[in-house]
Amino acid sequence: MASIDDLKKITSQVRRDIVRMVHTVQSGHPGGSLGCADFLTALYFHSMHHHTDFKMDGKNEDLFFLSNGHISPVFYSVLARSGYFDVKELASFRKINTRLQGHPTTHEHLPGVRIASGSLGQGMSVAIGAALTKKLNKDPHLVFSLHGDGELQEGQNWEAILFAPHNQVDNLIITIDVNGQQIDGPTSKVLSLDSLKTKFEAFNWTVLAMNGNDMDDVVAVLDKAKSMTGQGKPICILMKTEMGKGVDFMEGSHEWHGIAPNDDQLAKALAQLPETLGDY
Numbered sequence: 001m002a003s004i005d006d007l008k009k010i011t012s013q014v015r016r017d018i019v020r021m022v023h024t025v026q027s028g029h030p031g032g033s034l035g036c037a038d039f040l041t042a043l044y045f046h047s048m049h050h051h052t053d054f055k056m057d058g059k060n061e062d063l064f065f066l067s068n069g070h071i072s073p074v075f076y077s078v079l080a081r082s083g084y085f086d087v088k089e090l091a092s093f094r095k096i097n098t099r100l101q102g103h104p105t106t107h108e109h110l111p112g113v114r115i116a117s118g119s120l121g122q123g124m125s126v127a128i129g130a131a132l133t134k135k136l137n138k139d140p141h142l143v144f145s146l147h148g149d150g151e152l153q154e155g156q157n158w159e160a161i162l163f164a165p166h167n168q169v170d171n172l173i174i175t176i177d178v179n180g181q182q183i184d185g186p187t188s189k190v191l192s193l194d195s196l197k198t199k200f201e202a203f204n205w206t207v208l209a210m211n212g213n214d215m216d217d218v219v220a221v222l223d224k225a226k227s228m229t230g231q232g233k234p235i236c237i238l239m240k241t242e243m244g245k246g247v248d249f250m251e252g253s254h255e256w257h258g259i260a261p262n263d264d265q266l267a268k269a270l271a272q273l274p275e276t277l278g279d280y
Helices: 004-025 030-035 037-047 069-081 087-092 123-136 155-166 196-202 215-227 263-271
Strands: 063-066 143-148 172-178 206-211 235-240
Touching (some): 004 030, 004 037, 004 069, 004 087, 004 215, 004 263, 030 037, 030 069, 037 069, 037 143, 037 215, 063 123, 069 087, 123 143, 123 155, 123 172, 172 215, 196 206, 196 235, 206 215, 215 235
Parallel strands (some): 143 172, 172 235, 206 235
16 A cells, blocks of 8 residues: 555656657547546555456456546556556557557456446446445445546436435445536536535435545545445545646646647646656
């Protein structure tokens, strides 16, 4: 289990991986990936009990499902850095006939990927199904998932949000990346979500708040969430992040949702992100 200082160092390297991967092919989604780097690093290097000897059935370990699959750069980096596959494979991101496609898929058999998540709004349903399977199999491990706030504009989520507490899926911890941005602009203008806390609590979830760009808070809230499982309710973490976090000219703007930095912008970004584990 990594220390807070180690987690921060890993996160810096993950952010370097993200901007380099997207720059190389001039394609991908850096904004949300950068914003979620702290969370996914903490999840894989601190909070989850998982095996890098990957098996699709996921028995006897915690599981993670990425629902907002467009932030694949951060997912791939964390999987590689935690040992699921060789870090050098990150250089193949979004290239033809490679395992690291723009959205994670399963037919390439990339270790760590359990669902194809290009279509938004489906990950919560899958996570609930996996959590129910663990309960039926008397497997005490947990299921985690990550979702974008704009993704909650998809109706399927709200059926799932009703279903989980009704069926006491209390081995489930979902996290919503509340960055307030989506590809077409601020979520408040595209389709306002209003108070997610009020909504989830009305649907009978336990709701926690997290600063997703403060590693101390990320670790503390994940630990708290784990301690509250098994009490009859699913848990939702509302994670406030800043899109583009760590690269000053990308921060806080939906414009970096899905565009790549040019050569000069890459150099500026890397200058702000210390190399801590060695670039691929």
